[in-house]
Each structure stands twice: as C-alpha cells, then as structure tokens.
Amino acid sequence: MTYTQASMDALRHSGDELADSVVATLFERGEVGTFNTLMRYVSTSGAPLPDGLPDVARAYLEATSTPPAWVDWDEMEKARLFFIDNNVHISTALSFAAMPACYVVPHVARLLSATHGLDYPSKRMAETGQFTVYLMRPDAFEAGGRFLPAAQKVRLLHASIRHHLKRENRWDDQALGTPICQEDMIGGQMFFSLLVLDSLHRLGIHMSTEGAEAYFYAWRVVGAILGVDQAAVPRDLDEARQFLDRYMLRHMGPSQEGAHLTRQLIDLYEDVVPGTFFDPVVSALIRYLIGETCADWLQVPSTRWDSVVKVVPSMLGVLESIEDASPVGAWALDRLGHLTTLLELSSLTRGRVMHYAIPEQLKKDFGVSGGVPRTRRWTPPAPASAG
Structure with a gap:
C-alpha cells in the first residue's frame, strides 16, 4: 500500500x-x-450484560464482543511471548517514546490536553499500561478475559470525545480534521507498535524478526477492535514505516500543550522513582529515545544523565547474554520484568481499575466543557522516501 498526501488527507475526515x-x-x-x-x-468477556442497559449499547456490545474472524492465534501467542520476554523494555518504550511522540503532534497534544484531568495526570499512562497488560494476558480473548470489554469502552470513549468537541464547536474540523480521526488512530497504532520496536532497537534489545512482526500484528488486531479502517491500515512493518514517516512529517512540531503534557509525564515518573538522585534519568531517556529535535520541541530539559543513558544498550546487552545462556537466568529476568511492570502499573493507577467511562462533559479546566526464538535478528525498516 502506498500512502500519499491525498490518501492521508482523506483519513483526516473519517471517524468511527x-x-x-x-x-x-x-x-x-x-x-x-x-x-x-x-x-x-462489565469487566470480563462472557459475563452477562446487566439488565437496564440501553438497547443501542447492548446491540453495540454484542456486535463487538468477539475479535475479528481473520485473527491468526499462533501469531498472537508469539506476540504474547515476545511481550513476556521484553515487558520492562516495552513499558520503557511506551512511557518514554510512544507517549512523548503523541505530544509532538500539536493537534493530538491539544486534544489530549482537552481530555486530561489536572488532578490526575497519570490517568492516560495508567489506561495505556493497563490496556497493554490486558492484551498480553493468555486469556485476553477468552471468557473471563478483561481486554475486549476494555477495548469496547475505549472505542466509545473516543467517540464521546468526538461528540463533545463537535457539539460544542470547540474543534476546527476544516483545519484539524475529525477529532481522533482514522489518520490519528492509525498514527497511534504505529506509535504503540513500530515506534516501540524502534525504541527497543535503539536500546540494543535483541529482537527476532518473528517476535517483532508478531508484536506489530497484535497491534493490528487491536486497531481493528478499536475501529481502525482495515482497508487503510499498514499490513506489515515496511508499510508501517512508510505511514509513520509520512504522518510525522505532516504533523510533528512544537506546541505549548505538548510541552505541558511532557512536563506532567516527567513529573509523574520522577515521583514513581524513589528519591531524587535518579530523577534526571527520566528526561535523559526521553531525549535519547525521541531525539534532540523532538525533545527540544517538548522542552525536555538536558541533564548530566544525557551521556550516561547512552551506555544503557551495553548494560542491557549483558543482561540479555545472561538470559540467553541460562534458562534459570531467563526465568528470573522475565519474572523480574513482570513484577516491575505490575509495580509501575500499580503506582500509576494508585491501586484503581481504569473503567474508561464515557465523559458526560470534557474538562472545563482546558477550555472544553521469551518464548520466541532469537533467530533472524530484527532491524527497523528503512526510512520512507520522500514523495
């Protein structure tokens, strides 16, 4: 599939x-x-829908209660094992690369600012972390799994944001396109898949081609469940590179909202890490993963740790050597990764479960009412040519 300015423009005026x-x-x-x-x-798949549920909602929940018929479950299992093998690294990439990348797109940063709560800035990260953990559980799509109900609610949450912004005439559709349009939904899917893989590569993580492709495939499935147009979405990593490069060239830039959200993100993770000595690591990791230009746009401060984080790939390489050489070491590191991810998620959610409710109005504060074989080591697709 080839993406052009015209095809991308068309995606800007389509929602769900x-x-x-x-x-x-x-x-x-x-x-x-x-x-x-x-x-x-309603928090688990297969649970009876409650009495009194509005008919239109019941019909929607029944129609979206199962994953697409085309899902390759062997590929999804490879993705789950890839996540287990790399969960700490993936969490790092989501927090310090994927989320800042969202903020470097000014209209996305503006939209996120309109829907954030000032008193709970970790909500977005908590929802993303919880959503990813639900996705990568063995029972994600089975009766009792939590992923599908969460995805159904997220899809309605996105629709409610479009509804409020359009109804209150607080969004310039002509200039900015439909809020949370198909282009931005696909862009988000690329941030959480290809950009995460790019970040793992930059960190020196040893990924197999099979694992990387499976992880990307899992997010293709997520996109379909969240209402992404499957006729427009990239089908493989090469197409993903073409889309992401064009998307970023079309939209990335500085904004006050992006800088504000990034400051919230940095403050959040500095609070999560005990003490203050390692606080500058947060800014340094963001700078390392998204690059100097984007970091400057987001006003990420330079710190004494900027040079130190460049040795992270070497340190991770030592850990991966231990993992490759010893089954016990691999088990211990995977277990540590699992516990670290859960601890981070617990800190972000403050022990709460994110319910993804439909907001009845937008915040006025912002002016708006292991198991994958390590063969064929993965390297990122080449940058798309301009055109």
Whole structure:
C-alpha cells in the first residue's frame, strides 16, 4: 500500500461510524449516566450484560464482543511471548517514546490536553499500561478475559470525545480534521507498535524478526477492535514505516500543550522513582529515545544523565547474554520484568481499575466543557522516501 498526501488527507475526515452513532444516540436519549453506571459491572468477556442497559449499547456490545474472524492465534501467542520476554523494555518504550511522540503532534497534544484531568495526570499512562497488560494476558480473548470489554469502552470513549468537541464547536474540523480521526488512530497504532520496536532497537534489545512482526500484528488486531479502517491500515512493518514517516512529517512540531503534557509525564515518573538522585534519568531517556529535535520541541530539559543513558544498550546487552545462556537466568529476568511492570502499573493507577467511562462533559479546566526464538535478528525498516 502506498500512502500519499491525498490518501492521508482523506483519513483526516473519517471517524468511527459504529461507535459515533451509539454515543450520539446515548446522549440524545439522556442514557449516558445509566450506561456508565451499569458498565462498571462489565469487566470480563462472557459475563452477562446487566439488565437496564440501553438497547443501542447492548446491540453495540454484542456486535463487538468477539475479535475479528481473520485473527491468526499462533501469531498472537508469539506476540504474547515476545511481550513476556521484553515487558520492562516495552513499558520503557511506551512511557518514554510512544507517549512523548503523541505530544509532538500539536493537534493530538491539544486534544489530549482537552481530555486530561489536572488532578490526575497519570490517568492516560495508567489506561495505556493497563490496556497493554490486558492484551498480553493468555486469556485476553477468552471468557473471563478483561481486554475486549476494555477495548469496547475505549472505542466509545473516543467517540464521546468526538461528540463533545463537535457539539460544542470547540474543534476546527476544516483545519484539524475529525477529532481522533482514522489518520490519528492509525498514527497511534504505529506509535504503540513500530515506534516501540524502534525504541527497543535503539536500546540494543535483541529482537527476532518473528517476535517483532508478531508484536506489530497484535497491534493490528487491536486497531481493528478499536475501529481502525482495515482497508487503510499498514499490513506489515515496511508499510508501517512508510505511514509513520509520512504522518510525522505532516504533523510533528512544537506546541505549548505538548510541552505541558511532557512536563506532567516527567513529573509523574520522577515521583514513581524513589528519591531524587535518579530523577534526571527520566528526561535523559526521553531525549535519547525521541531525539534532540523532538525533545527540544517538548522542552525536555538536558541533564548530566544525557551521556550516561547512552551506555544503557551495553548494560542491557549483558543482561540479555545472561538470559540467553541460562534458562534459570531467563526465568528470573522475565519474572523480574513482570513484577516491575505490575509495580509501575500499580503506582500509576494508585491501586484503581481504569473503567474508561464515557465523559458526560470534557474538562472545563482546558477550555472544553521469551518464548520466541532469537533467530533472524530484527532491524527497523528503512526510512520512507520522500514523495
């Protein structure tokens, strides 16, 4: 698939017809509060839907209760094992590369600012972390799994943001496109898949081609479940590179909102890490993973640790050598990674479960009411040529 300015422009004016119609009907009938109250009891796949659920919501939940028929479950299992093998590194890439990349797209930063809570700046990271952990559990798509209900709610959350911004005329559709449009949804999918893989490569993580492709495939499945147009989404890593490069060249730049969100992110992780000695590592990692230009746009401070973090790939290489040479070492490191990820998630959520409720109004504060074989080591696709 070839992406052009015209094809990307077309994606800017398309949302999610199914979810948008459900949310519009819920607001029109005054049923959002009832929906949110009842949906707090729907957290696992296969659970009976509660009595009193609005008919339009019930129909939506039933229609979206299963993954796409085309899913390759062998590939999904490879992705899960890849995640287990690299969960700490993936969490690092999500936190210090993927999220800042969102902030370096000014209209996305503006939208995120409009939907963040000043009193709980970790909410976005907590939701992303919890969502990823749900996705990579063995029972993610089985009865009792938590991923599909979370995805159903996230899809409606996105639709509700589009609904509010359009209804209150607080978004310039002509200049900015539809809020959370298809281009931005695919862009987000690329941030959480290809950009994460790029960051792991930059950190010196030894990834197999099979593992990297499986991880990307898992996010393709996620995109389909979240309403991404499968006729437009990149089908492999080479197409992903072409899309992501063009997307970033079209949109990236500095913004006050992006700098503000990045400051919140840095403060959040400095609070998570005990003491203050290692606080500068947060800024240094962001600079290392997203590059000097983007870091300057986001006003990420330079610190004495900027040079130190450049030895991280060598340190990780030693750990991976231990993992490769010893089954016991591999088990211990994977277990440590699992516990570290859960500890980070617990700190971000403050022990809460993220329910992804449909907001009845937007925040006024912002002006808006292991197991994969290590063969064929993966290297990133070449940059897309300009055109």
